[in-house]
Amino acid sequence: MGDGAAPLFTFGVIADIQYADMDDGYNYHGTRKRYYRNSLRLLSDAVRWWEEGEERERRPGFILQLGDIIDGFNRRHSASKRALQTVLDEFSNCSAEVHHVWGNHEFYNFSRDELFNSVLDSRDKGEGSMEEVYAYHFSPAPKFRFVVLDAYDLSIIGRDESSERYKQSMKIIREHNSNDELNEPSVSAFSMLEGRFVKFNGGFSQEQLDWLDRILVSADEKEEKVTIVCHICIHPFSTCSICLAWNYDKILSILNSHKSVVCFMAGHDHDGGYCRDEYGVHHLTLEGVIETPPGSNAFGTVYVYEDRMVLRGRGRTSDRVLMYR
Numbered sequence: 001m002g003d004g005a006a007p008l009f010t011f012g013v014i015a016d017i018q019y020a021d022m023d024d025g026y027n028y029h030g031t032r033k034r035y036y037r038n039s040l041r042l043l044s045d046a047v048r049w050w051e052e053g054e055e056r057e058r059r060p061g062f063i064l065q066l067g068d069i070i071d072g073f074n075r076r077h078s079a080s081k082r083a084l085q086t087v088l089d090e091f092s093n094c095s096a097e098v099h100h101v102w103g104n105h106e107f108y109n110f111s112r113d114e115l116f117n118s119v120l121d122s123r124d125k126g127e128g129s130m131e132e133v134y135a136y137h138f139s140p141a142p143k144f145r146f147v148v149l150d151a152y153d154l155s156i157i158g159r160d161e162s163s164e165r166y167k168q169s170m171k172i173i174r175e176h177n178s179n180d181e182l183n184e185p186s187v188s189a190f191s192m193l194e195g196r197f198v199k200f201n202g203g204f205s206q207e208q209l210d211w212l213d214r215i216l217v218s219a220d221e222k223e224e225k226v227t228i229v230c231h232i233c234i235h236p237f238s239t240c241s242i243c244l245a246w247n248y249d250k251i252l253s254i255l256n257s258h259k260s261v262v263c264f265m266a267g268h269d270h271d272g273g274y275c276r277d278e279y280g281v282h283h284l285t286l287e288g289v290i291e292t293p294p295g296s297n298a299f300g301t302v303y304v305y306e307d308r309m310v311l312r313g314r315g316r317t318s319d320r321v322l323m324y325r
């Protein structure tokens with residue numbers, strides 16, 4: 001991997017830590033084990049690797065934490081703040097700044113207002129952001145830009161029931177899911193993709209899509225390489241359909257109309273995934289720490305070059321060379 005040349009810059013990626021101080025458990029269907037305490041140990045291993053690993057001279061300049069930093073179970077035990085502090089303390093051993101993405105478990109633990117007033121709001125590390133939506137962009141080096149998106153902008157979690165966004169989101173989900181329990185996917189004989197209309201997913205408002213489009217127009221003009229990050233996946237070949245954003249098709253068509261976009265990174269689907277679409281954009285879904293057994297791990301370090309990004313994965317996360325289009 002790599003040819004020994006010094007990268008322009010380096011960053012770390014990690015997803016779905018979902019820490020809780022509780023015994024191991026399983027996902028909803030009982031098919032996947034979840035290692036709630038061990039996830040903190042794996043984060044600690046990742047931080048140590050970024051700080052002291054074999055390539056410490058190429059230490060990451062920043063870390064992308066792709067959402068679901070603590071598990072929703074914390075809320076039930078009034079342990080949300082304590083669990084978050086425990087994970088942040090671990091991150092504080094890392095000299096790189098951390099960009100936090102918001103996932104469904106952020107909203108199980110905190111209200112939107114609480115998140116906007118918390119350490120999980122990283123917008124001050126950006127160069128421009130939206131007002132009431134958690135979306136911002138930053139440029140860690142000339143000709144490179146990262147955009148953090150809010151996939152729960154349209155959602156029935158994290159939105160006040162009296163708000164217009166909630167009503168709009170409820171209308172969308174109801175049009176596609178007739179179950180009483182809206183976390184239960186609707187089974188359609190016509191399309192597996194209908195399964196994405198569940199409560200633990202969400203999507204992007206037209207305002208956010210228009211904002212993204214403007215950022216990408218400017219990036220095209222400046223001939224930048226853009227990586228977009230968000231909790232929910234947007235390409236059907238990079239995840240199972242249950243982990244796709246509601247209006248993934250709309251955002252995909254925007255990305256595909258801008259030559260600056262090179263990569264999209266998400267978490268949410270703990271199995272991970274990858275595809276390169278027909279426009280040459282890489283869609284990377286990071287394996288979830290929470291479903292990674294002790295002794296293994298799930299994180300990556302990305303080395304950025306003029307013509308490619310090289311992902312060096314640890315444990316369940318594979319190495320990949322991501323050539324720009």
Ligand SMILES: Nc1ncnc2c1ncn2[C@@H]1O[C@H](COP(=O)(O)OP(=O)(O)O)[C@@H](O)[C@H]1O
Nearest residue numbers: 027028029068072104105181183184185200268
């Ligand atoms: N098929 C389902 N029916 C009902 N509730 C579900 C179903 N799948 C998931 N849930 C619930 O939705 C929430 C999110 O699911 P979970 O598997 O914890 O998501 P994540 O993969 O983000 O951790 C949990 O409260 C879970 O119990």
